Amino acid sequence: MLVSSEEIAVRYAETDQMGVVYHANYLIWCEIGRTKYIEALGYKYADLEKMGVLSPVTSLQMKYHYPAKYGESITVETWVESYNGIRVIYGYEITNSLGQKCLTGTSEHVCVKKDTFKPISIKKHFPEWHESYEKHKK
Template identity: 70%
Template structure:
């Protein structure tokens, strides 16, 4: 299983009056991590979109464990939790600068044709992407 690591500085605009990161910003950080994972595997969303394919979110699950605060850097760990050839599930862990776990979560996505919004078969449309996901997804122990 491949894990992408991304570091992000907590910006003042991402916090509340107490300097604690507002919960919705973790979703943005997960997207940053997911994009980094895809790039680390040699692909990118822009290329997929140019080929007429979108990957909307179909489900989110986030559990908050500890706050991240203004002035810290956070580390985002992202991996392919599951992959079926049509649906993707990404896993996330976000740690604060002290290494304390702030968030665990998953997001589920499906690849669809941009015009019809009907699901597409990734193996047929993007064989290299399919192979990379098969080779790097989480394996059950």
């Protein structure tokens, strides 16, 4: 199983008046982690989009454990929790610089044709990407 890791500095603009990260910013960090994971496999979302394929989020599950704060760095770990040839579920764990778990979660995605938004099979349309997911999923 491949797990990618990305360190991010918590910026002031991501926090509220108490210096605590606003909850929606964790989703952005998960997207950064997901993008880095896909790049670690040797692929790019931008290439999919150039081919007229999008990968929308179809489901999110996030559990907040401990607040990340301004002045800290966080680490986003990302992996493929499950994959069936069409749907990909990415797993995430975000920890702060003290090793405290801030968030765990998953996001589910499908690939769709940009013009119709109809789902397509990753296995059929992107066989090399499919093999990478099969090889590295949990």
